[in-house]
Amino acid sequence: MKILFIGDIFSSAGRQIVADHLADIRETQKIDVAIANVENAAGGFGITPTIAEELLALGLDVLTTGNHVWDKKEIYEYLSRRPQLLRPANYADPAPGSGLFIFKARSGVDCAVINLQGRTYMPSTECPFRKADRLLEALADTKVRFVDFHAELTSEKMAMGWYLDGRVSAVIGTHTHIPTADTRILPGGTAYQTDVGMTGPYDSVIGVKKEVILERFLTALPVRMEPAKGSVELHAVIVEVDDATGKALHIVRHTVRGD
Numbered sequence: 001m002k003i004l005f006i007g008d009i010f011s012s013a014g015r016q017i018v019a020d021h022l023a024d025i026r027e028t029q030k031i032d033v034a035i036a037n038v039e040n041a042a043g044g045f046g047i048t049p050t051i052a053e054e055l056l057a058l059g060l061d062v063l064t065t066g067n068h069v070w071d072k073k074e075i076y077e078y079l080s081r082r083p084q085l086l087r088p089a090n091y092a093d094p095a096p097g098s099g100l101f102i103f104k105a106r107s108g109v110d111c112a113v114i115n116l117q118g119r120t121y122m123p124s125t126e127c128p129f130r131k132a133d134r135l136l137e138a139l140a141d142t143k144v145r146f147v148d149f150h151a152e153l154t155s156e157k158m159a160m161g162w163y164l165d166g167r168v169s170a171v172i173g174t175h176t177h178i179p180t181a182d183t184r185i186l187p188g189g190t191a192y193q194t195d196v197g198m199t200g201p202y203d204s205v206i207g208v209k210k211e212v213i214l215e216r217f218l219t220a221l222p223v224r225m226e227p228a229k230g231s232v233e234l235h236a237v238i239v240e241v242d243d244a245t246g247k248a249l250h251i252v253r254h255t256v257r258g259d
Helices: 011-028 049-057 075-081 128-137 154-164 210-219
Strands: 002-006 033-037 062-064 100-104 110-117 144-150 170-174 191-193 232-241 248-257
Touching: 002 011, 002 144, 002 170, 011 033, 011 049, 011 232, 011 248, 033 144, 049 062, 049 075, 062 110, 110 128, 128 144, 128 154, 144 154, 154 170, 170 232, 191 232, 191 248
Parallel strands: 002 033, 033 062, 110 144, 144 170, 170 191
Antiparallel strands: 002 232, 100 110, 232 248
Protein backbone atom coordinates (compact mmCIF):
# COMPACT_ATOMS: atom_id res chain seq x y z
CA MET A 1 0.00 0.00 0.00
CA LYS A 2 1.19 3.53 -0.78
CA ILE A 3 0.03 6.34 1.50
CA LEU A 4 0.24 10.02 0.56
CA PHE A 5 0.19 12.47 3.45
CA ILE A 6 -0.06 16.17 2.62
CA GLY A 7 1.16 18.68 5.19
CA ASP A 8 -0.97 21.43 6.71
CA ILE A 9 -3.11 22.90 3.91
CA PHE A 10 -3.03 26.67 4.48
CA SER A 11 -5.77 28.96 3.15
CA SER A 12 -7.14 29.08 -0.40
CA ALA A 13 -3.63 28.99 -1.86
CA GLY A 14 -2.97 25.62 -0.26
CA ARG A 15 -6.36 24.28 -1.31
CA GLN A 16 -5.79 25.36 -4.90
CA ILE A 17 -2.43 23.61 -5.31
CA VAL A 18 -3.97 20.43 -3.91
CA ALA A 19 -6.85 20.77 -6.39
CA ASP A 20 -4.35 21.27 -9.22
CA HIS A 21 -2.06 18.32 -8.43
CA LEU A 22 -3.73 15.68 -6.24
CA ALA A 23 -5.24 13.64 -9.07
CA ASP A 24 -1.90 13.56 -10.91
CA ILE A 25 -0.01 12.53 -7.77
CA ARG A 26 -2.50 9.74 -7.06
CA GLU A 27 -2.18 8.41 -10.60
CA THR A 28 1.55 8.74 -11.22
CA GLN A 29 2.60 7.57 -7.74
CA LYS A 30 -0.05 4.82 -7.58
CA ILE A 31 -1.43 6.11 -4.28
CA ASP A 32 -3.86 3.87 -2.38
CA VAL A 33 -4.61 6.26 0.50
CA ALA A 34 -4.52 10.08 0.45
CA ILE A 35 -4.54 11.97 3.77
CA ALA A 36 -4.09 15.69 4.48
CA ASN A 37 -3.93 17.88 7.55
CA VAL A 38 -6.55 20.61 7.05
CA GLU A 39 -6.68 22.58 10.31
CA ASN A 40 -5.53 25.77 8.52
CA ALA A 41 -7.55 25.32 5.34
CA ALA A 42 -10.08 28.10 6.07
CA GLY A 43 -8.11 31.33 5.73
CA GLY A 44 -5.28 29.88 7.80
CA PHE A 45 -7.45 29.19 10.85
CA GLY A 46 -9.73 26.18 11.12
CA ILE A 47 -11.86 24.25 8.67
CA THR A 48 -15.49 24.64 7.59
CA PRO A 49 -17.94 21.93 6.45
CA THR A 50 -17.98 23.38 2.94
CA ILE A 51 -14.20 23.32 2.62
CA ALA A 52 -13.99 19.83 4.10
CA GLU A 53 -16.47 18.57 1.50
CA GLU A 54 -14.52 20.26 -1.28
CA LEU A 55 -11.27 18.62 -0.17
CA LEU A 56 -12.85 15.18 0.12
CA ALA A 57 -14.34 15.60 -3.35
CA LEU A 58 -10.83 16.21 -4.73
CA GLY A 59 -9.89 12.64 -3.76
CA LEU A 60 -8.61 12.90 -0.22
CA ASP A 61 -9.70 9.91 1.86
CA VAL A 62 -9.10 11.28 5.37
CA LEU A 63 -8.65 14.79 6.80
CA THR A 64 -6.65 15.32 10.00
CA THR A 65 -6.45 18.45 12.13
CA GLY A 66 -5.00 19.88 15.33
CA ASN A 67 -5.57 22.69 17.81
CA HIS A 68 -7.18 24.97 15.20
CA VAL A 69 -9.95 22.47 14.48
CA TRP A 70 -12.23 24.35 16.90
CA ASP A 71 -11.78 27.80 15.31
CA LYS A 72 -14.97 27.60 13.22
CA LYS A 73 -18.00 26.79 15.37
CA GLU A 74 -19.95 25.31 12.46
CA ILE A 75 -17.49 22.41 12.36
CA TYR A 76 -18.64 21.00 15.73
CA GLU A 77 -21.80 19.34 14.42
CA TYR A 78 -20.09 18.34 11.18
CA LEU A 79 -17.39 16.42 13.05
CA SER A 80 -20.04 14.19 14.60
CA ARG A 81 -21.49 13.14 11.25
CA ARG A 82 -18.41 13.09 8.98
CA PRO A 83 -15.96 10.50 10.38
CA GLN A 84 -13.43 11.17 7.61
CA LEU A 85 -12.64 14.49 9.33
CA LEU A 86 -10.63 13.78 12.47
CA ARG A 87 -9.82 15.88 15.50
CA PRO A 88 -6.97 14.91 17.84
CA ALA A 89 -8.00 11.77 19.71
CA ASN A 90 -6.62 12.94 23.04
CA TYR A 91 -9.17 15.71 23.52
CA ALA A 92 -11.61 14.73 26.28
CA ASP A 93 -14.50 12.47 25.24
CA PRO A 94 -17.23 15.17 25.37
CA ALA A 95 -15.52 16.84 22.40
CA PRO A 96 -17.36 16.17 19.13
CA GLY A 97 -15.88 13.85 16.55
CA SER A 98 -13.20 11.20 16.75
CA GLY A 99 -9.44 10.88 16.41
CA LEU A 100 -9.55 7.49 14.68
CA PHE A 101 -10.91 6.45 11.30
CA ILE A 102 -10.67 2.95 9.82
CA PHE A 103 -11.55 2.35 6.18
CA LYS A 104 -10.76 0.10 3.24
CA ALA A 105 -8.09 1.55 0.98
CA ARG A 106 -8.17 1.31 -2.80
CA SER A 107 -5.90 -1.71 -2.50
CA GLY A 108 -8.65 -3.49 -0.55
CA VAL A 109 -6.69 -3.48 2.72
CA ASP A 110 -7.98 -1.84 5.91
CA CYS A 111 -6.14 1.30 6.98
CA ALA A 112 -6.41 3.07 10.33
CA VAL A 113 -5.64 6.79 10.59
CA ILE A 114 -4.95 8.21 14.06
CA ASN A 115 -4.79 11.91 14.90
CA LEU A 116 -2.98 12.94 18.11
CA GLN A 117 -1.90 16.27 19.57
CA GLY A 118 1.10 17.17 21.70
CA ARG A 119 0.82 18.89 25.08
CA THR A 120 3.83 21.21 25.28
CA TYR A 121 2.88 24.82 24.37
CA MET A 122 -0.49 23.47 23.26
CA PRO A 123 -4.01 23.37 24.77
CA SER A 124 -4.47 21.02 27.71
CA THR A 125 -5.38 17.52 26.57
CA GLU A 126 -5.05 13.93 27.71
CA CYS A 127 -1.64 12.26 27.38
CA PRO A 128 -1.17 11.44 23.67
CA PHE A 129 1.18 8.54 24.47
CA ARG A 130 -1.32 6.74 26.71
CA LYS A 131 -4.15 7.58 24.33
CA ALA A 132 -2.18 5.97 21.51
CA ASP A 133 -1.82 2.83 23.62
CA ARG A 134 -5.57 2.61 24.15
CA LEU A 135 -6.34 3.15 20.48
CA LEU A 136 -3.85 0.53 19.34
CA GLU A 137 -5.35 -2.06 21.67
CA ALA A 138 -8.47 -2.00 19.51
CA LEU A 139 -6.58 -2.31 16.22
CA ALA A 140 -5.19 -5.83 16.45
CA ASP A 141 -6.79 -6.81 13.13
CA THR A 142 -5.73 -3.65 11.30
CA LYS A 143 -2.07 -3.81 10.36
CA VAL A 144 -1.72 -0.53 8.44
CA ARG A 145 -1.78 2.32 10.97
CA PHE A 146 -0.92 5.91 10.12
CA VAL A 147 -0.41 8.58 12.82
CA ASP A 148 -0.51 12.36 12.36
CA PHE A 149 1.10 13.79 15.51
CA HIS A 150 0.26 17.49 15.70
CA ALA A 151 2.79 18.97 18.12
CA GLU A 152 4.99 22.01 18.73
CA LEU A 153 8.25 20.49 19.96
CA THR A 154 10.54 18.40 17.78
CA SER A 155 11.54 16.47 20.90
CA GLU A 156 7.93 15.52 21.67
CA LYS A 157 7.42 14.39 18.08
CA MET A 158 10.61 12.34 18.10
CA ALA A 159 9.61 10.79 21.41
CA MET A 160 6.29 9.72 19.90
CA GLY A 161 8.08 8.22 16.91
CA TRP A 162 10.27 6.08 19.15
CA TYR A 163 7.35 5.22 21.42
CA LEU A 164 5.26 3.87 18.55
CA ASP A 165 8.12 2.35 16.54
CA GLY A 166 7.15 -1.14 15.45
CA ARG A 167 3.50 -0.62 16.45
CA VAL A 168 2.36 1.70 13.65
CA SER A 169 3.26 2.08 10.00
CA ALA A 170 4.11 5.79 10.17
CA VAL A 171 4.36 8.70 12.58
CA ILE A 172 4.45 12.01 10.72
CA GLY A 173 4.53 15.35 12.51
CA THR A 174 2.50 18.44 11.67
CA HIS A 175 1.83 21.93 13.13
CA THR A 176 5.12 23.82 12.77
CA HIS A 177 4.80 24.19 8.95
CA ILE A 178 8.54 23.78 8.30
CA PRO A 179 9.54 20.54 6.53
CA THR A 180 12.29 18.68 8.33
CA ALA A 181 15.09 16.64 6.76
CA ASP A 182 14.91 13.57 9.01
CA THR A 183 12.76 11.36 6.78
CA ARG A 184 13.58 7.75 7.65
CA ILE A 185 12.34 4.35 8.75
CA LEU A 186 12.95 3.61 12.42
CA PRO A 187 14.43 0.21 13.45
CA GLY A 188 11.04 -1.32 14.26
CA GLY A 189 9.63 -0.54 10.81
CA THR A 190 7.84 2.78 11.43
CA ALA A 191 8.25 5.56 8.84
CA TYR A 192 9.00 8.88 10.50
CA GLN A 193 9.42 12.60 9.76
CA THR A 194 9.35 15.26 12.46
CA ASP A 195 7.32 17.68 10.34
CA VAL A 196 5.95 17.15 6.84
CA GLY A 197 5.78 20.89 6.19
CA MET A 198 3.03 23.16 4.93
CA THR A 199 1.02 23.20 1.73
CA GLY A 200 0.51 26.86 1.03
CA PRO A 201 2.37 30.16 0.46
CA TYR A 202 6.07 29.94 1.32
CA ASP A 203 6.81 33.63 0.66
CA SER A 204 5.56 34.10 4.21
CA VAL A 205 6.13 33.31 7.86
CA ILE A 206 4.54 29.86 8.19
CA GLY A 207 1.73 30.93 5.86
CA VAL A 208 1.04 34.45 7.15
CA LYS A 209 2.10 37.67 5.39
CA LYS A 210 5.69 38.24 6.47
CA GLU A 211 5.19 42.00 6.91
CA VAL A 212 2.48 41.34 9.49
CA ILE A 213 4.64 38.95 11.50
CA LEU A 214 7.66 41.26 11.33
CA GLU A 215 5.50 44.07 12.73
CA ARG A 216 4.43 41.81 15.56
CA PHE A 217 8.01 40.89 16.44
CA LEU A 218 9.25 44.48 16.17
CA THR A 219 6.43 46.10 18.18
CA ALA A 220 4.98 43.30 20.33
CA LEU A 221 1.56 44.72 19.44
CA PRO A 222 -1.37 42.58 18.33
CA VAL A 223 -1.80 42.34 14.55
CA ARG A 224 -4.37 40.90 12.18
CA MET A 225 -3.09 37.62 10.76
CA GLU A 226 -3.56 37.47 6.99
CA PRO A 227 -2.64 34.59 4.69
CA ALA A 228 0.19 35.35 2.30
CA LYS A 229 0.00 34.87 -1.46
CA GLY A 230 2.44 33.59 -4.05
CA SER A 231 5.28 31.04 -4.01
CA VAL A 232 2.86 28.23 -3.25
CA GLU A 233 4.27 24.77 -2.53
CA LEU A 234 2.75 21.40 -1.72
CA HIS A 235 4.72 19.38 0.82
CA ALA A 236 3.96 15.74 1.47
CA VAL A 237 5.42 12.33 2.17
CA ILE A 238 4.71 9.06 0.41
CA VAL A 239 4.97 5.96 2.57
CA GLU A 240 5.00 2.45 1.13
CA VAL A 241 3.72 -0.13 3.61
CA ASP A 242 3.72 -3.94 3.64
CA ASP A 243 0.01 -4.84 3.77
CA ALA A 244 0.60 -8.08 5.66
CA THR A 245 2.79 -6.72 8.46
CA GLY A 246 2.02 -3.00 8.51
CA LYS A 247 5.75 -2.25 8.43
CA ALA A 248 7.00 0.64 6.34
CA LEU A 249 9.10 -0.35 3.35
CA HIS A 250 9.96 3.10 2.03
CA ILE A 251 9.32 6.79 2.74
CA VAL A 252 10.12 9.76 0.52
CA ARG A 253 9.35 13.45 0.64
CA HIS A 254 7.23 14.72 -2.24
CA THR A 255 7.18 18.43 -3.11
CA VAL A 256 5.30 20.31 -5.81
CA ARG A 257 6.10 23.98 -6.46
CA GLY A 258 3.40 26.18 -7.90
CA ASP A 259 3.54 29.78 -9.12
